[in-house]
Amino acid sequence: xxxxxxxxxxxxxxxxxxxxxxxxxxxxxxxxxxxxxxxxxxxxxxxxxxxxxxxxxxxxxxxxxxxxxxxxxxxxxxxxxxxxxxxxxxxxxxxxxxxxxxxxxxxxxxxxxxxxx
Amino acid sequence: xxxxxxxxxxxxxxxxxxxxxxxxxxxxxxxxxxxxxxxxxxxxxxxxxxxxxxxxxxxxxxxxxxxxxxxxxxxxxxxxxxxxxxxxxxxxxxxxxxxxxxxxxxxxxxxxxxxx
Numbered sequence: 001x002x003x004x005x006x007x008x009x010x011x012x013x014x015x016x017x018x019x020x021x022x023x024x025x026x027x028x029x030x031x032x033x034x035x036x037x038x039x040x041x042x043x044x045x046x047x048x049x050x051x052x053x054x055x056x057x058x059x060x061x062x063x064x065x066x067x068x069x070x071x072x073x074x075x076x077x078x079x080x081x082x083x084x085x086x087x088x089x090x091x092x093x094x095x096x097x098x099x100x101x102x103x104x105x106x107x108x109x110x111x112x113x114x115x116x117x
Numbered sequence: 118x119x120x121x122x123x124x125x126x127x128x129x130x131x132x133x134x135x136x137x138x139x140x141x142x143x144x145x146x147x148x149x150x151x152x153x154x155x156x157x158x159x160x161x162x163x164x165x166x167x168x169x170x171x172x173x174x175x176x177x178x179x180x181x182x183x184x185x186x187x188x189x190x191x192x193x194x195x196x197x198x199x200x201x202x203x204x205x206x207x208x209x210x211x212x213x214x215x216x217x218x219x220x221x222x223x224x225x226x227x228x229x230x231x232x233x
Contacts, residue, residue: 034220034221042225042226043208043224043226044162044208044223045223046220046221049218049220093160095162102215102216105152105167106164106220106221108162110159110160111160
């Protein structure tokens with residue numbers, strides 16, 4: 001079945017540094033990918049919609065200059081957390097559906113646990 | 118904006134028994150999908166079941182079934198013959214329309230415990 005690969009699964013970084021998270025669709029093309037954030041014991045909150053070849057669409061309250069999204073190909077979207085701070089520590093999950101079939105379900109990556117020290 | 122409400126933060130069920138998780142949603146759209154996702158401790162999101170709004174028949178997947186009440190905007194999940202492996206967070210989710218660029222909107226989740 002369709003698989004979304006997310007890397008890394010865990011990352012620890014120092015405050016002020018940047019971290020890049022990759023999200024790949026392994027056996028389908030995705031013109032759109034979605035990035036969610038999940039705090040402990042809370043729900044998934046949509047951060048942004050990543051669009052292949054164009055700018056991402058950010059949800060209200062999400063700083064686009066802090067959370068840089070690049071969707072340079074039909075199978076890869078990246079989220080870069082710039083100048084990370086401890087409050088950015090969270091679980092980040094990407095998702096994508098097959099762009100050839102709008103009825104296809106959304107597939108999720110395994111998530112990235114970011115810890116900023 | 119669409120909202121999804123899960124009013125039960127936690128639920129528990131005896132093994133082999135049946136449990137129903139509640140979900141209500143608010144939308145002005147007529148074309149949408151509804152989903153239940155399971156998130157075990159591994160935090161992998163697993164699709165349990167989905168329902169297209171235009172279908173009157175309730176979706177069923179083995180031990181999982183839904184009660185979709187479109188007029189009431191209610192979408193509950195029934196788990197029959199509960200198993201220990203069913204213990205997880207369950208999220209109800211909504212997706213507007215059929216366009217490929219529409220995201221899922223999630224409820225706050227219900228933590229299900231299964232008692233042996």
